[in-house]
């Protein structure tokens with residue numbers, strides 16, 4: 001591809017990286033013998049590494065982020081123009097892109113009304129936890145301070161967010177954690193915990209059981225992913241969400257939906273929760289909001305929640321005493337506005353539904369040939385295939401073999417993902433989340449690479 005650095009030009013960069021960069025979520029011993037992957041350029045769905053190798057990126061920047069694809073000059077241009085005009089002022093004041101993006105975002109979220117800006121998904125979630133705690137102090141006399149979270153969900157990397165990690169391998173060794181965060185069971189029907197017909201309702205009833213066990217007057221909120229991402233691409237079963245909403249209403253528990261992965265189009269609607277007709281009190285989002293062209297996260301609340309923080313203006317402690325320095329960067333909302341325009345003008349939500357269906361159909365077709373695929377799950381362009389050693393017993397496939405499938409796809413020039421250091425013994429789900437611009441040929445190339453890789457690794 002024209003313009004990307006040759007292997008020779010870039011070798012000094014790779015050396016500098018090897019010597020000085022501490023990469024995310026990776027054991028570094030192997031870099032004593034192999035080079036880290038340095039991605040130097042991207043266009044559409046494709047990226048190029050420092051050695052000039054081309055890949056189809058089937059995971060949008062490895063972690064479900066680059067929703068509108070790489071190399072979008074229009075986003076770069078609006079960000080550049082905004083930075084030259086006004087790059088930063090703390091969020092105590094307003095900004096043009098901050099106001100305009102908030103208005104645009106809320107137009108896609110009926111029932112929601114206020115946008116609080118910060119920088120990462122973890123931070124957006126922490127804001128909610130702080131709001132819930134402050135509501136406990138100021139409205140409930142110190143009651144309703146506990147926050148429920150679900151087994152297999154993930155909400156971020158900070159200590160508070162990790163206190164709500166339903167993934168033991170992410171949370172282990174970083175405790176002790178703060179009090180008041182309580183886990184409820186997961187809802188993945190493939191790994192059944194109850195032998196009933198209406199599995200969705202039963203899995204939601206497990207939340208009620210936890211509320212009753214803890215005491216309804218101690219529980220203030222529950223945080224849930226609309227579709228669990230890193231915990232195994234779990235699409236909740238029919239009936240689940242309706243029942244969750246009823247339970248929240250019944251016990252006056254605020255509903256916090258973590259849309260960090262699903263938000264802004266990933267499942268073929270603007271927000272994952274909109275697939276289920278539920279009415280959250282808080283919605284958090286990050287990754288796809290600006291497709292990685294700038295750092296931005298949003299904590300969105302209803303006006304009713306917002307009002308609780310201004311009701312008592314005589315009390316100097318009762319408003320939300322929180323700031324995120326870089327929540328005042330204008331590049332985030334400027335990029336996010338353009339990102340949303342692209343999704344609308346290019347009809348990417350429709351494309352996501354069509355290409356998501358094609359992905360799931362292709363994966364289901366592979367099930368005929370590869371007994372190792374135990375279950376295929378997906379919502380829009382957010383799909384997973386759980387690999388098992390035995391379909392009957394559902395014994396998970398050895399995670400080293402699952403990693404070998406990912407490596408084999410990589411060798412073929414297709415970057416896919418897998419559940420990574422999430423649940424002990426259950427890092428066995430292949431993950432696909434290409435950019436929302438994927439074409440039928442792209443999808444077929446991705447699932448074709450998986451087909452070959454499964455044959456190579458499992459026979």
Ligand SMILES: Cc1ncc(COP(=O)(O)O)c(C=O)c1O
Nearest residue numbers: 120121122154155156260261286
């Ligand atoms: C569902 C979910 N919530 C929150 C986060 C944390 O986001 P960040 O890494 O931007 O802090 C992630 C990250 O993968 C996520 O998948």
